[in-house]
Amino acid sequence: MSTVGNSTNIFWHECPVGKVDRQKLLNQQGCVVWITGLSGSGKSTLACSLGRTLHSRGKLSYVLDGDNLRHGLNKNLGFSPEDRTENIRRVGEVAKLFADAGLICIASLISPYCKDRDACRALLPENFFEARLCYVFLNMPLELCEERDPKGLYKLARAGKIKGFTGIDDPYEPPSNCEIEITQKDGICPTPNEMAGQVVSYLEDKGYLEAQ
Ligand SMILES: Nc1ncnc2c1ncn2[C@@H]1O[C@H](COP(=O)(O)OS(=O)(=O)O)[C@@H](OP(=O)(O)O)[C@H]1O
Numbered sequence: 001m002s003t004v005g006n007s008t009n010i011f012w013h014e015c016p017v018g019k020v021d022r023q024k025l026l027n028q029q030g031c032v033v034w035i036t037g038l039s040g041s042g043k044s045t046l047a048c049s050l051g052r053t054l055h056s057r058g059k060l061s062y063v064l065d066g067d068n069l070r071h072g073l074n075k076n077l078g079f080s081p082e083d084r085t086e087n088i089r090r091v092g093e094v095a096k097l098f099a100d101a102g103l104i105c106i107a108s109l110i111s112p113y114c115k116d117r118d119a120c121r122a123l124l125p126e127n128f129f130e131a132r133l134c135y136v137f138l139n140m141p142l143e144l145c146e147e148r149d150p151k152g153l154y155k156l157a158r159a160g161k162i163k164g165f166t167g168i169d170d171p172y173e174p175p176s177n178c179e180i181e182i183t184q185k186d187g188i189c190p191t192p193n194e195m196a197g198q199v200v201s202y203l204e205d206k207g208y209l210e211a212q
């Protein structure tokens, strides 16, 4: 019996079918690929490209996209620092469940604050064989993201019509400890396929695309 947060008198129930059994069934290892970067840096594009590549190789993945989750699970959250922290915490917990289910979970959120990303890392500790987290920093310059501006949000933020927009009047704290960093080469952004290839190579090297 234990107390966790505000939950008192709670019990943990173990099920007979475990993560290792599920991983054998799927012939892969559950893990979390967490894509972080500015709005417009290409997070959703990479997430979809990676999901497609893994699917074509017979690997089961699921995309948790920040924008999409704000249509449901996180629809009561805004963009204050506290709400962003709660957003990342919830998605971290959901991603952990997906990884435990044996899936390759692709989380794609701005996740701008170091402390929130660190908290997710603590949730999925590297040395704990049941959980794995790989941060992918989509390190694209603000100028490029602003030039792309597919939703017109930078324009609204510059005009003062959106307050607290990441990169404009709310900070993006670049990660110093990410597993993969994707940048422009000679001023050219890698294609979505190339970006996905970089992540797939990492997953292959780690052995995550085979059962344990
Ligand atoms: N103030 C502000 N700052 C940043 N982004 C904003 C804001 N308001 C709305 N949007 C839209 O919300 C998307 C980001 O949601 P996330 O859940 O990924 O954000 S966060 O991780 O909680 O910071 C983001 O989507 P992406 O462009 O895909 O990143 C925007 O479409």
Ligand SMILES: Nc1ncnc2c1ncn2[C@@H]1O[C@H](COP(=O)(O)OP(=O)(O)O)[C@@H](O)[C@H]1O
Pocket: 037, 038, 039, 040, 041, 042, 043, 044, 045, 046, 148, 150, 189, 190, 191, 192, 195
């Ligand atoms: N590797 C890329 N090369 C060229 N354009 C890209 C690339 N990745 C994304 N884009 C374009 O940039 C814009 C923003 O991409 P998106 O995936 O929506 O970013 P985010 O999810 O980070 O907001 C879209 O119009 C998309 O087509």
